[in-house]
Amino acid sequence: MTEEKAEVPVAFWYFIGATFAGVAPVLFFNFAEWWVKLLFIPVALGLIVAGFVQLRRETGWGKSEGEQPPTG
Numbered sequence: 001m002t003e004e005k006a007e008v009p010v011a012f013w014y015f016i017g018a019t020f021a022g023v024a025p026v027l028f029f030n031f032a033e034w035w036v037k038l039l040f041i042p043v044a045l046g047l048i049v050a051g052f053v054q055l056r057r058e059t060g061w062g063k064s065e066g067e068q069p070p071t072g
Contacts, residue, residue: 014051
């Protein structure tokens, strides 16, 4: 008997990180200049993109049922 190991959903943590990166300027750097706050926008967007890439890996989007990787 083989037991299937439950994988931890990593994409979830990318989206949580993106949320914190989006609100961090308001929560932690409230008195910072506006340009410092704008630096967090690309970080949040990058984490969102990375989260979708990871989600695609985890769910197997884009793979048809008939396609199997070559073995051998």
